[in-house]
Amino acid sequence: MDSIVLQRIIAFLEKLLATQATPEALNWLLEKKQLVQASETGKELYLPFSATPRYVGKAPLNSTLEELEQANQLRKGFNPGNWTTDQIARTILLLCLPSENADNYSKTILKLFGNADMGELVALYAALPLLPHPEKFVYQATEGIRTNMGNVYEAIALNNPYPAENFTEAAWNQMVLKTIFTGKSLNKIYGLDERSNPELARMLSDYAHERWAAGRTVTPELWRPVGPHINQTIVSDIKRIFTSENEVEQEAAALACSQSNYPEAQALLEEHPLLKHKIAEGQLDWSQISQKAIMA
Known part of the structure; x- marks a missing residue:
């Protein structure tokens, strides 16, 4: 994903967040965003990523059809319809982290995965299709479908183009079977028809x-x-x-x-x-x- 598209996505997410968050929350996020953008090691991301719900809340976005269409135009398959304010803010922080060095960027993100609570995992997995260097997170995502946490599994498997674009056939098949086994709708799996085999x-x-x-x-x-x-x-x-x-x-x-x-x-x-x-x-x-x- 080139830098221009990345900046457009960040601007779009900030616009969505502004409809729900308070001015104080937006100011907090702006301050933390600037710190993350200037980070050389990535460590400036960890504390604000964890603290986000305390400042921006967890309100549902209630996105309009027009907003969902705009999301899909910015990134095919991107669907924030069920996202919450903390997810949006956390994703903005992830996208603001300097990403020129793929190894350094992925190392910082994967460290977040390793210490994340359920809400943080939901944000991380749902954000995967937006992140730079998506190939760096395939193993993490395929391991993630083994989770017993329903919300986390849905963040990976449903309304998310990342699996269709990155999973091996074996991992894809296991995900589809588990979706049925857990009683979730196949209609929400992006790329289901294209990846039938x-x-x-x-x-x-x-x-x-x-x-x-x-x-x-x-x-x-x-x-x-x-x-x-x-x-x-x-x-x-x-x-x-x-x-x-x-x-x-x-x-x-x-x-x-x-x-x-x-x-x-x-x-x-x-x-x-x-x-x-x-x-x-x-x-x-x-x-x-x-x-x-x-x-x-």
């Missing part, structure tokens, strides 16, 4: 079989990454959910088939002309499946 489809099919064997159901969203990779084995799963009494599962089966070039999957879709018509007319998509799954 045959191995993930196999893993999700195996997971579904485990659930069915235990007499349990699976979320209809599970079939979204599976659809493009339907094969002779997986098509039997699709046949099964087509026969479900649950209408949303039938809709998910149809959407999965619509993503597939496998002849038997296309034949199954032809057997459900109403669902095929809804998909073709844009009346049925995975976002709707997600909403229905949440409401179920």
